Amino acid sequence: MRVSDKHSKITQAAVKVFAKKGFFNARISDIAKEAKVADGTIYLYFNNKYDILISLFEDEIGKIILQVKLLLEKEDDPCKKLHIFAKHHLLLLEGKKDLAEVLQMELRQSNKFMKEYRNTKFIEYIDIISTIIHQGQDMGIFNRDISPGIAKRAIFGALDEMSRLWVLDDDPHYTIEQTANQVCSLFLSGLKKPSIH
Amino acid sequence: MRVSDKHSKITQAAVKVFAKKGFFNARISDIAKEAKVADGTIYLYFNNKYDILISLFEDEIGKIILQVKLLLEKEDDPCKKLHIFAKHHLLLLEGKKDLAEVLQMELRQSNKFMKEYRNTKFIEYIDIISTIIHQGQDMGIFNRDISPGIAKRAIFGALDEMSRLWVLDDDPHYTIEQTANQVCSLFLSGLKKPSIH
DNA sequence: AGCCAAAATGAATAACTATTCATATTAGCT
DNA sequence: AGCTAATATGAATAGTTATTCATTTTGGCT
Numbered sequence: 001m002r003v004s005d006k007h008s009k010i011t012q013a014a015v016k017v018f019a020k021k022g023f024f025n026a027r028i029s030d031i032a033k034e035a036k037v038a039d040g041t042i043y044l045y046f047n048n049k050y051d052i053l054i055s056l057f058e059d060e061i062g063k064i065i066l067q068v069k070l071l072l073e074k075e076d077d078p079c080k081k082l083h084i085f086a087k088h089h090l091l092l093l094e095g096k097k098d099l100a101e102v103l104q105m106e107l108r109q110s111n112k113f114m115k116e117y118r119n120t121k122f123i124e125y126i127d128i129i130s131t132i133i134h135q136g137q138d139m140g141i142f143n144r145d146i147s148p149g150i151a152k153r154a155i156f157g158a159l160d161e162m163s164r165l166w167v168l169d170d171d172p173h174y175t176i177e178q179t180a181n182q183v184c185s186l187f188l189s190g191l192k193k194p195s196i197h
Numbered sequence: 198m199r200v201s202d203k204h205s206k207i208t209q210a211a212v213k214v215f216a217k218k219g220f221f222n223a224r225i226s227d228i229a230k231e232a233k234v235a236d237g238t239i240y241l242y243f244n245n246k247y248d249i250l251i252s253l254f255e256d257e258i259g260k261i262i263l264q265v266k267l268l269l270e271k272e273d274d275p276c277k278k279l280h281i282f283a284k285h286h287l288l289l290l291e292g293k294k295d296l297a298e299v300l301q302m303e304l305r306q307s308n309k310f311m312k313e314y315r316n317t318k319f320i321e322y323i324d325i326i327s328t329i330i331h332q333g334q335d336m337g338i339f340n341r342d343i344s345p346g347i348a349k350r351a352i353f354g355a356l357d358e359m360s361r362l363w364v365l366d367d368d369p370h371y372t373i374e375q376t377a378n379q380v381c382s383l384f385l386s387g388l389k390k391p392s393i394h
Numbered sequence: 395a396g397c398c399a400a401a402a403t404g405a406a407t408a409a410c411t412a413t414t415c416a417t418a419t420t421a422g423c424t
Numbered sequence: 425a426g427c428t429a430a431t432a433t434g435a436a437t438a439g440t441t442a443t444t445c446a447t448t449t450t451g452g453c454t
Contacts, residue, residue: 006401006402024221027440027441027442028441028442028443029442032404037403038402038403038404039403039404039442040402040403040405040443040444040445041401041402041403041404043442043443043444044401048442048443049442049443079389133388136388140390141389141390142388142389142390143386143387143389145382146379146382146383146388147371147379149370149371150359150371150375150376150379150380150383151379151383153355153358153359153362154355154359154379154380154383155355156358157357157358157359158350158351158352158354159354160354160358161350161353161354161355161357161358162347162350162351162354164354165350173346174344174346174347178347179347182343182344182347182348182351183347185342185343186343186347186348186351186384186387187384187387187388188387188388189340190383190384190385190386190387191279191330191333191339191340191348191384192276192338192339192385192386193338193339193340194391203431203432224410224411224412225411225412225413226412229434234432235432235433235434236412236413236433236435237413237414237415237433237434238431238432238433238434239413240412240413240414241431241432245412245413246412246413
């Protein structure tokens with residue numbers, strides 16, 4: 001059995017267990033059982049419990065960044081780019097609900113108990129948004145009054161909150177497609193009706 | 198000493214300790230020490246550790262809801278109402294950084310470990326936003342294509358994420374005033390420049 | 395088959411801490 | 425001052441669980 005097989009078996013198990021119980025309530029033995037390895041085996045691949053969470057995050061968000069950047073390459077229109085980003089972010093939930101839940105709920109508060117860990121991958125992820133906004137401004141399509149640094153956070157926050165709806169709600173009222181459309185048109189055109197000249 | 202004095206002394210201490218260490222890493226003895234009471238005393242006022250968190254939340258968000266509803270009463274214009282809501286939400290951080298951090302980081306994941314607890318106060322809070330949007334739509338100012346149910350989440354998410362910037366960042370790049378303005382104009386007018394007819 | 399290093403095991407260790415409860419203190423009352 | 429109920433204390437309990445490590449198993453090699 002390749003080394004990476006066991007590493008990823010444990011990671012996958014951890015995603016499941018963390019999603020179900022939360023990081024603090026998850027026991028190493030739960031993860032071990034789910035991965036079908038001995039408790040001690042986990043410590044051959046990870047330094048400690050936190051390390052599982054961090055390592056899991058770096059791996060998975062890394063994959064997501066690659067995916068979404070590839071999709072964005074093919075498109076020029078910043079509006080459409082924003083659409084692609086939003087839909088891709090929300091679609092995570094469809095195939096990988098557990099992963100989405102862990103990335104969202106558990107990692108969010110990781111800064112609290114792992115002060116030294118600077119989450120550079122996350123920054124790389126949301127910087128995709130500000131890059132799109134800069135582009136739109138340079139092309140004269142987007143309003144220059146909007147700060148990309150603030151807007152990236154606002155847009156990410158909005159998408160993230162929409163995800164939470166699915167993660168926590170058992171009976172979602174909207175489809176992912178609908179939500180992506182709504183959020184994008186909210187951010188692109190705003191609430192206000194265009195004023196009539 | 199009035200009963201409520203000790204109750205609120207413990208609550209205030211819990212806010213501090215939860216903000217600093219996070220719910221799971223906070224020890225009852227930490228809270229007791231901060232509140233200058235014995236460990237056992239806490240159990241005269243709260244059923245258990247979770248109960249401290251829930252009770253704290255219900256009390257504090259209740260106060261916030263009252264405050265912001267009072268402010269909104271005096272205003273008719275939905276755009277200005279949104280401004281008021283946004284600024285009020287972000288201003289929480291100035292005076293009560295610890296509280297903001299606990300409400301945001303700790304309570305967020307409470308659903309995970311307290312399945313039975315339905316967070317009705319939180320729903321009441323974000324429904325303030327959808328009420329404003331409905332009003333704007335009825336008045337013909339806001340676009341009817343936007344679903345208030347989605348927009349309320351998106352707007353709350355955006356504000357919440359902006360809060361997180363302050364909570365986690367030691368050196369904020371923008372003032373609260375600037376941020377509230379940016380977020381509101383983003384949501385009201387959108388990224389796109391008005392098209393020229 | 396026999397050898398050996400790498401990988402895996404899981405019982406034991408070594409804290410850690412929420413909660414309890416027997417005891418002590420306080421405060422209101424006569 | 426003396427009494428009593430309410431309030432407060434904090435040491436002891438009881439249970440939890442991350443991590444270690446002596447031992448076993450595996451798999452590649454000759």
